[in-house]
Amino acid sequence: MQRDSRISEAVIRRLPKYYRYLMDMEKNGVQRISSRELSNRMGLTASQIRQDFNCFGGFGQQGYGYHVSDLCAEIRRILGLDKQCNVIIIGAGNLGQALANYVGFEREGFSIKGMFDVNPRLIGLAIRGIQIYDIDILEEFIVDNDIKMGVICTPKDHAQKVTDRMVKSGIKSIWNFAPIDAEVPEDVALENVHLSESLYTLSYKMNDI
Amino acid sequence: MQRDSRISEAVIRRLPKYYRYLMDMEKNGVQRISSRELSNRMGLTASQIRQDFNCFGGFGQQGYGYHVSDLCAEIRRILGLDKQCNVIIIGAGNLGQALANYVGFEREGFSIKGMFDVNPRLIGLAIRGIQIYDIDILEEFIVDNDIKMGVICTPKDHAQKVTDRMVKSGIKSIWNFAPIDAEVPEDVALENVHLSESLYTLSYKMNDI
Structure with missing residues (x-):
């Protein structure tokens, strides 16, 4: 082919x-x-x-x-779904936890190896067996666990900094849920999911019909 | 203008x-x-x-x-964000709860009036003060509370049925997170958020770079 x-x-x-x-x-x-x-x-x-x-x-x-x-x-x-891809989630709040709880991604080869947060009340907990780590160990975890994809569920103000740290540590794809247009080098894949923008588009359509 | x-x-x-x-x-x-x-x-x-x-x-x-x-x-x-829009969330699982917990939508006029589920262990609970109701009372709740928007966070197999019930009760916009292309009449606005498809697109890009 x-x-x-x-x-x-x-x-x-x-x-x-x-x-x-x-x-x-x-x-x-x-x-x-x-x-x-x-x-x-x-x-x-x-x-x-x-x-x-x-x-x-x-x-x-x-x-x-x-x-x-x-x-x-x-x-x-x-689509590359025949390979395993090791994933981490940055930001263990509601959305991060919801994504960690969803088992469908694992069936397609996306294996969530850990979550990261700055909140001491979350660090040490586990979601469906997925440990929440201190963001301080992010870089070494990425290298040690052959992490290929990072999911950003942090507040807006941390998103670009976290992106930069992940890219520097060798991550090749970023799934970004924070409401920024994250910037990545050309050799890093990026998908932004801007939920607010989808909601506002819906609002426009509803008022326009 | x-x-x-x-x-x-x-x-x-x-x-x-x-x-x-x-x-x-x-x-x-x-x-x-x-x-x-x-x-x-x-x-x-x-x-x-x-x-x-x-x-x-x-x-x-x-x-x-x-x-x-x-x-x-x-x-x-x-965008219609200057008006209040009463919203319900169908499906009080992880994603539904994550959306209910997000206060940013409320700031833009989207007021979540209730959540609905079939699970008796969830019915009666509240997320950030938002009550989880039995799906059986869906229709009367929509009418009584002037609900304009329904957010679908149910499993795939329930999504179209729930959509139909909401549309019949007068809902004018559907924000669908279930992995189906929900069908609605022409006078109902629809936005699909297909998270898996975003993830698979990212996977393709990562493997293509």
Whole structure:
């Protein structure tokens, strides 16, 4: 399979959605599906789907459609979900704890190795067996535990500083929930989840309808 | 001020980001700002910013730039954050509780009136004074408390059913955290927050860099 190296952000963002729909179908015993059926379920056009899949070398067979479990496995591989990724969460408040409690991420290979906080009342506690450590040992923990991803659940004012410390210690991806546009070097992957912005967009739409 | 009724989704999605940057500036005592300065801070072009603001009638004065607090107030109004919006959260698990614990939403007019669950061990408890009710009383609670927005933090399999019940009871906006593409009528606003899809996109990027 040849992968086009200039795959657009929009295509990349659709991949997890394909994965979700296909995983559901696999679970429900669907063995194969045409791009037209898939397009009906997902609300995309069939040609869009074929185009998207062609970015990754294409997966279908003319006249047969897609083999659901093969396609699942292929997308899982493309998304890197077939590898284990060691993760830490910075900020053990409500959101950090909610993410630590969610077991779904672990099923896809994201293994949460620890949480970090500055609050002495939280340090030493454990959430679902995941220990909360003092932020002071952040750098050595990252190196010692081969941590690849950091999840930022700190207040806004600490988020960039924590990002910088993680990047310096070799972390290659940042999942940021703090309401800042975190800055990272080019070789570090970043996803911002700005919940307030989603809520305000919803508010706009509600008032606009 | 005249508002263009066909404002694109992309423009709408940038409004909360403008609001965030401008609120920060206001807090830091910045009184006015040119579109060029704003563009530098936000990583957008100055012409993009002027174009976006023109969709809402434009706010700047030639040669003066934007008056920060006026612009904040105007965007707040456009986003509907100047009104109170009564909200309920369905699903009082980790994520629901994390959202209920976050006070920032209340500051922008989103008042959480109650949470709902099916779990008898949760029903009757309160999170930061917000009561957890039995899902059985959902419909009457929505009507009695003038609820305008429902936040879905249920497992996947319950999400569409809960959406339908809320819509039938008159709710006009749904903030959905369950991993489904919830279906709503055209006169109901919807925002999906698919955390897994954000994580998988990050995973792809990390493996692609």
